[in-house]
Amino acid sequence: xxxxxxxxxxxxxxxxxxxxxxxxxxxxxxxxxxxxxxxxxxxxxxxxxxxxxxxxxxxxxxxxxxxxxxxxxxxxxxxxxxxxxxxxxxxxxxxxxxxxxxxxxxxxxxxxxxxxxxxxxxxxxxxxxxxxxxxxxxxxxxxxxxxxxxxxxxxxxxxxxxxxxxxxxxxxxxxxxxxxxxxxxxxxxxxxx
Amino acid sequence: xxxxxxxxxxxxxxxxxxxxxxxxxxxxxxxxxxxxxxxxxxxxxxxxxxxxxxxxxxxxxxxxxxxxxxxxxxxxxxxxxxxxxxxxxxxxxxxxxxxxxxxxxxxxxxxxxxxxxxxxxxxxxxxxxxxxxxxxxxxxxxxxxxxxxxxxxxxxxxxxxxxxxxxxxxxxxxxxxxxxxxxxxxxxxxxxx
DNA sequence: GGAGTAAGTAATCGATCGATTACTTACAAG
DNA sequence: CTTGTAAGTAATCGATCGATTACTTACTCC
Numbered sequence: 001x002x003x004x005x006x007x008x009x010x011x012x013x014x015x016x017x018x019x020x021x022x023x024x025x026x027x028x029x030x031x032x033x034x035x036x037x038x039x040x041x042x043x044x045x046x047x048x049x050x051x052x053x054x055x056x057x058x059x060x061x062x063x064x065x066x067x068x069x070x071x072x073x074x075x076x077x078x079x080x081x082x083x084x085x086x087x088x089x090x091x092x093x094x095x096x097x098x099x100x101x102x103x104x105x106x107x108x109x110x111x112x113x114x115x116x117x118x119x120x121x122x123x124x125x126x127x128x129x130x131x132x133x134x135x136x137x138x139x140x141x142x143x144x145x146x147x148x149x150x151x152x153x154x155x156x157x158x159x160x161x162x163x164x165x166x167x168x169x170x171x172x173x174x175x176x177x178x179x180x181x182x183x184x185x186x187x188x189x190x191x192x193x
Numbered sequence: 194x195x196x197x198x199x200x201x202x203x204x205x206x207x208x209x210x211x212x213x214x215x216x217x218x219x220x221x222x223x224x225x226x227x228x229x230x231x232x233x234x235x236x237x238x239x240x241x242x243x244x245x246x247x248x249x250x251x252x253x254x255x256x257x258x259x260x261x262x263x264x265x266x267x268x269x270x271x272x273x274x275x276x277x278x279x280x281x282x283x284x285x286x287x288x289x290x291x292x293x294x295x296x297x298x299x300x301x302x303x304x305x306x307x308x309x310x311x312x313x314x315x316x317x318x319x320x321x322x323x324x325x326x327x328x329x330x331x332x333x334x335x336x337x338x339x340x341x342x343x344x345x346x347x348x349x350x351x352x353x354x355x356x357x358x359x360x361x362x363x364x365x366x367x368x369x370x371x372x373x374x375x376x377x378x379x380x381x382x383x384x385x386x
Numbered sequence: 387g388g389a390g391t392a393a394g395t396a397a398t399c400g401a402t403c404g405a406t407t408a409c410t411t412a413c414a415a416g
Numbered sequence: 417c418t419t420g421t422a423a424g425t426a427a428t429c430g431a432t433c434g435a436t437t438a439c440t441t442a443c444t445c446c
Contacts, residue, residue, distance in 0.1 A: 003393075020302050025217025027433060038395050043435060099299055106295055108348035109213050118348050122359050140341070140366040147340035148333070155301035155311050166315050173333040196423075220403060231425050236405060388446100395440075402433080410425075416418095 003045070010035040010042060011059050012095075014052060019096025019154075023053055023103055023113075054116060057104045060097050061120045065127060067091055072132050080132060081142055082177055088146055089178040092185040098150045148174060158186050196238070203228040203235060204252050205288075207245060212289025212347075216246055216296055216306075247309060250297045253290050254313045258320060260284055265325050273325060274335055275370055281339055282371040285378040291343040341367060351379050 013034040018026050028049055032039040046052035071087040072080060091097050105121065107113040128139040152158065152174060160167050161183070175182050206227040211219050221242055225232040239245035264280040265273060284290050298314065300306040321332040345351065345367060353360050354376070368375050 001393080006393085022215045022217045022296075022299060024215045024219070028435085029433075037393095039433095040396085040435080040437090041394055044394090049434070102295060102299055102344075103215075105344050106215060106292055106299075106347045108350075114349060118350060118353070121344070121348060121350070122357070125359060125363060136362055136366045140363070141334070141337075144334075144337040144341035147344050148337035151295075151298050151314070151340050154299045155314060156307060157301070157311060157314070160311070164315070166318060169329055170318060170333070173329045194423080199423085221405085222403075230423095232403095233405080233407095233426085234424055237424090242404070389444100390446105391442100391444085393440100393442080395438105397436105397438090399436080400434100403431085404429105405431105406427105406429080408425105408427090410423100412423080413421090415420085 006035075006037070007045060010037065010045065011056055014042075014056050015060065015094070015100050016096040018053060018056055018103060019099035023107060028052070050112060053104075053113065056100055057113070057116060057120060060094075060100050060104075061123065063094060063097065064088075064091065064101070064124065068124075068127055069131065076133055081134070081138065084132060085142070085145065086178040086181050089149060089175065089181045090185060092153060092182065092187075095187060098153045102150050102154060158182060199228075199230070200238060203230065203238065204249055207249050208253065208287070208293050209289040211246060211249055211296060212292035216300060221245070243305060246297075246306065249293055250306070250309060250313060253287075253293050253297075254316065256287060256290065257281075257284065257294070257317065261317075261320055262324065269326055274327070274331065277325060278335070278338065279371040279374050282342060282368065282374045283378060285346060285375065285380075288380060291346045295343050295347060351375060 010031065014026075014031045017031050017034050021030065026049070028042050029039040031052070032042045035042070042052065043049075046055060067087045067090070068084050071083040074080065074083065101120075104113060104117040108117055125139060125143065128134045128142055129136065134142060152171075157167055158171075161171060162168065171179060171182075203224065207219075207224045210224050210227050214220075214223065219242070221235050222232040224245070225235045228235070235245065236242075239248060260280050260283070261277055264276040267273065267276065294313075297306060297310040301310055318332060318336065321327045321335055322329065327335060345364075350360055350363075354364060355361065364372060364375075
């Protein structure tokens with residue numbers, strides 16, 4: 001398999017492993033096993049675990065930006081924000097993406113990852129304003145809602161949907177027009193680490 | 194020093210260490226050094242690193258709930274939500290509290306920590322509705338905003354306030370009535386791990 | 387049919403971590 | 417005194433992790 005293809009495959013699987021285990025809890029061997037290659041190969045391809053995480057973050061931001069841009073064309077204003085919100089929820093299909101973004105934000109104090117995480121966040125903020133035409137207040141509440149969705153995904157609260165009236169009530173207001181997207185993309189038990 | 198007092202001291206310092214290093218990246222020795230005791234003492238007092246984290250999470254939720262309850266008395270509606278929001282921002286003084294909550298949410302897939310993290314989150318949701326009298330929609334946007342504040346704190350974006358017009362603009366809309374509280378409680382360089 | 391190169395692994399090393407054990411110190415009660 | 421107990425530490429052990437080294441395999445281009 002050509003290296004470029006293998007690289008994308010490893011990055012995809014590494015996203016899921018980092019998402020479940022966090023940065024410190026992820027071993028290069030866990031990533032290697034998930035991708036079906038040997039541990040030294042992962043290290044040699046990315047140099048260090050830190051550089052692997054940076055590559056995972058860069059890919060996550062790229063996918064996120066592309067997903068948002070694809071949802072921009074069409075009626076603007078509230079409708080556009082709803083399309084972008086649904087697209088964000090649809091990213092649950094990219095296993096671990098929301099969680100990896102949270103992990104990166106939590107590394108804000110790290111001298112290497114921190115600056116990258118901050119500029120990733122700010123680029124999404126700029127995309128919302130410059131490319132999607134949101135006001136600053138719209139961008140704030142849009143991104144705040146994204147952070148709530150991150151939390152609900154990370155907490156795996158969707159697994160208990162239907163089993164707890166509080167959870168059902170929260171989902172009704174948290175996903176006014178994207179609950180089907182959320183439900184249809186939940187990971188199966190076999191997909192979890 | 195009596196054990197109860199020592200315990201609270203260790204929990205406070207452990208909160209800051211877990212916040213900076215994550216669950217997997219935190220060592221019991223780092224916590225011990227931060228608290229000024231030996232590593233075996235930390236392990237013996239809490240049993241395992243996992244139980245230590247659960248104790249940190251329980252304390253964080255307790256402080257958060259007490260802080261919210263103290264902000265409830267007085268005019269209700271939007272004013273009450275603003276008081277509670279400012280109180281939440283003021284919790285920056287409790288070093289690492291917002292980040293530790295995020296860390297716990299990210300452990301949603303953990304068989305031990307996950308259930309505790311979910312019930313902590315749901316208890317705060319219930320507090321907002323039952324005790325603070327919010328509608329479900331108010332509670333949603335209130336908590337979503339809290340998740341945004343968590344992110345800004347974890348990213349250490351406040352450190353760059355004044356150095357980047359994008360950051361300044363975001364803070365203006367993110368902290369319409371709590372920016373002073375935010376600014377006044379930022380950690381000094383010496384406080385960071 | 388070699389020579390060169392890309393893809394990948396087995397074996398291993400030094401460092402680190404969580405946990406255990408055995409020990410010490412300070413102090414209050416009888 | 418001395419006995420008991422709470423508060424703590426030094427030393428250490430087995431396991432694990434990130435990284436390095438040396439090796440193998442497969443394909444391609446004269």
